[in-house]
Amino acid sequence: GVAIAALFALLHYVYVGAPAALATVVSGRSVALVLATLAVGWAVRFVARLGPNERGPTATIFVFMLFNAVFWLAFEQAGSSLNLFTDLRTNRMLGGFEVPTTWFQSVNAGLIFLLAPVFAGLWSWLGRRGRDPGQPVKIALGLGFLSLGYVFMVWAGRVAADPAVKASMAFVLATYFWHTVGELCLSPTGLSYVTKAAPERYVSFLMGVWFISTFLANLGGGLVASQVEAIERGEIALPWHLGGQADFFMLFVVSAGAAGLLIFLMAPRLGRLARGVA
8 A cells, every 4th residue: 555655656746746837737637636536446446346366366457557557658658759859859860861750650560570479488488487577577677668768768868958969869769679678568468467367257347447547648648748848948847957858758767667666566465466367
């Protein structure tokens, strides 16, 4: 309970407390808080009504949903803030050819095609040897790699803080590479976990609820992305001052890294709740 409260406190600071500009939307935040409270209450009641052997594994699904939302909120900047940085602040010249911004949106798909068999083989190989790290650790790895990817964007943001300089597209490619590695640690394994941990009669229902967390993360990601310029201009105070859009991307280094560390520390307890579900 303390760990979950700490995660909510962190997210509240990073995504609500830090952006002072969002303070003007008090009514919207109040509605969101009420809805979140109702959702948590419903989840607790749902789990409490299950059989004794079903409660633990199902409870872990709801816990993992929180971290899933943190991941996708940061990951889906690819279609907004990352894409705009690529278009406006990145040197996309390759010889005499300027690489279209839209091409970078295909990097993730291409890497999935190349790396998915590698990760599928890795998890199977570890499982056969009894060394599968478990879902909490896989989520921690996913968030850790996501955080690492944003380190490159912080670097790129500092380079491009000078209006006369554009960042190398190598930064963007490195970011997409590590984000894809993180996705392969968290996403397919998370979906598989839901089908294994959910009570048989609720598998489809809980799979749908899992995707609701992704929907909310995408919605939140858009709201956060709308603050890029305000952060860059210094209108929103943050604990760090790196210059340019580096301050914005540092939000995701911190939030994803902290969430990854938190679930890693929670892994033993979550593993006991899961009752052997891989």
